[in-house]
Amino acid sequence: MDRNLLDQIALARQQGVSAALITIIDTKGSTPRKAGSKMLVYPDGRIYGTIGGGCAEADVKLKALQAIQDRHSFIYQINMVNDVAAEEGMVCGGIMQVFIQMI
Amino acid sequence: MDAFAKLQKLAQQASAADIMTIVSGPAERENVLGKMLVIPHGQEPDGQLLDPVFTAKLLAFRDAHEWIKPQVFQVEYHGNYQCFWDRLAMKPRALILGAGHISQPLAELLAVVDYEVVIADDRPDFANALRFPQAAQVICxxxxxxxxxLPLAEFSAIVIVTRGHxxxxxxxxxxxxxxxxxxGMIGSKRRVASILTLLQEEGISRERLSRLHAPIGLDIGAQSPAEIAVSIVAELIAFMRGGKHLPLSEQWRSCHGS
Structure with a gap:
């Protein structure tokens, strides 16, 4: 976790913005980024940082926006190996687990 | 202070810490997901996670495993929990005031020993990012x-090597x-003495002045800008790590009486 991200978290909390912190906690196979990569998702859909971009990131962002509504934290798995993923353009071919955490 | 606020404070001080986050647990304990424990390096954890027993299990895991990269591990405690072990690891920051001949090798060496380097000068030709590809920031x-x-308190090292007195x-x-x-400040013995006298007259206490490393560097007979940079970085490492500034061979001889 780095300082710039922590500053962003502090700022969001100061402003009373309920954002979600996304952390890649595990990866298998080929994924764009590895465990420990982080991204903040704001309720208006803005993001700070990246967990690798592309469809997988967009998918996680949608999940995070839902989570912000429900105010709960959970693990979410993104599979980039199956045919559907290939059709959607997630070409890395790995599995990635992210933790969606309310801040 | 909660975990994020604590982490931000540690980050500002460029301190390192382990971070343990509960990422899954028994179905009835959904409320604990996302709870974090911050363990500043060299210190006791900041509070506890769930209870003292659970906290002790996390610490035991950390102590039994060498850190390689962020990872998830299992904890059995009235059910199965998964925890994510992450770290706050900040690069220490060094500020070089003056962007002249010594500053170039100095910036390179500091980057090699893993400092985030900031360089400043008032001359555009010198304070030029192209001259300092390793620097995080070059300020004119x-x-x-x-x-x-500048937030001076955030720098682990300040090296004063401007072009003039x-x-x-x-x-x-x-x-x-x-x-x-x-x-640290560069300068001949005479120049340093005159600056110290002046500052003392201005009312800066002896104690404060004693913090200054000037003339800067270890006595390794450095001549060229690059050699002087080595001598500065050597002194800085010794300062940060509590080194003795002595050849290891001499220490060895004094222990073994030969």
């Missing part, structure tokens, strides 16, 4: 303004009051 600004703007003095005056880490 008058030293007077710069010293007001007067600028050195401007920088040093503020650094001695605000900085908390290593402060």
């Amino acid at each position: 600004q008058s030293f007077e303004k710069l010293m007001l703007q 007067r600028y050195d003095l401007d920088c040093l005056r503020v650094a001695l009051l605000q900085a908390s880490g290593y402060i």
Whole structure:
């Protein structure tokens, strides 16, 4: 976790913005980024940082926006190996687990 | 202070810490997901996670495993929990005031020993990012303004190597009051003596002045800019790590009496 991200978290909390912190906690196979990569998702859909971009990131962002509504934290798995993923353009071919955490 | 606020504070001090986050647990304990424990390096954890027993299990895991990269591990405690072990690891920051001949090799060496390097000078030709590809930031600004703007307390090291006496003095005056880490200034013995006398007359206490490393560097007979940079970095490492500034061979001989 780095300082710039922590500053962003502090700022969001100061402003009373309920954002979600996304952390890649595990990866298998080929994924764009590895465990420990982080991204903040704001309720208006803005993001700070990246967990690798592309469809997988967009998918996680949608999940995070839902989570912000429900105010709960959970693990979410993104599979980039199956045919559907290939059709959607997630070409890395790995599995990635992210933790969606309310801040 | 909660975990994120604690982490931010540690990050500002460039401190390292382990971070344990509960990422899954028994169905009835959904409320604990996302709870974090911050363990500053070399210190006790900041509070506890769930209870003392659970906290002790996390610490035991950390102590039994070498850190390689962020990872998830299992904890059995009235059900199965998964925890994510992450780290706050900040690079220490070094500020080089003056972007002349010594600053170039100095910036390179500091980057090699893993400092985030910030360089400043008031001359655009010198304070030029192209001359310092390893620097995180190159600032072109008058030293007077710069010293007001920069968060000096956040730097682990401040090295004063400006082109002139007067600028050195401007920088040093503020650094001695605000900085908390290593402060070093280049200069001949005579020049250093005159600056110290002047600052003493201005009312800066002897204790504060004693924090200054000037003339800067270890005596390794350095001549060229690169050699001087080595001598500066050697002194900084010794300062940060509590080194003795002595050849290891001499220490060995004094232990073994030969």
